[in-house]
Amino acid sequence: MGLFITMSGRRQKISAQGEHYGWSSTVFCTTERFWGESVFREAAAIRRDDAVERISRQILRLNPQAIQARISRFIGSTQR
Known part of the structure; x- marks a missing residue:
């Protein structure tokens, strides 16, 4: 299997005072980490x-x- 990534959320910087600032950024991760290995085993059986x-x-x-x-x-x- 190749390396596939998906968007998994957003993050925003937090100041020392605990306040959010700036633009949020998109967080990516591998599809296996996002959905879990079992999803791919089930999909392979279809x-x-x-x-x-x-x-x-x-x-x-x-x-x-x-x-x-x-x-x-x-x-x-x-x-x-």
């Missing part, structure tokens, strides 16, 4: 076709007007 179908359904649930060709391109599948 067949590609099943994963594509489940992701497509979730996209359509959130955006019923989504175009199938764009969904396929987003997922990286050739399913139309």
Whole structure:
């Protein structure tokens, strides 16, 4: 598996007086640290076709007007 990172939160500087100051910054971590190793073991057991179908359904649930060709391109599948 490669090195994948995800946004895991935001941090803001704190002064000696305990007050927040400046702009917050985004915090990154590895996907394994954020979600845990078990998620990746479970994901590895899912067949590609099943994963594509489940992701497509979730996209359509959130955006019923989504175009199938764009969904396929987003997922990286050739399913139309």
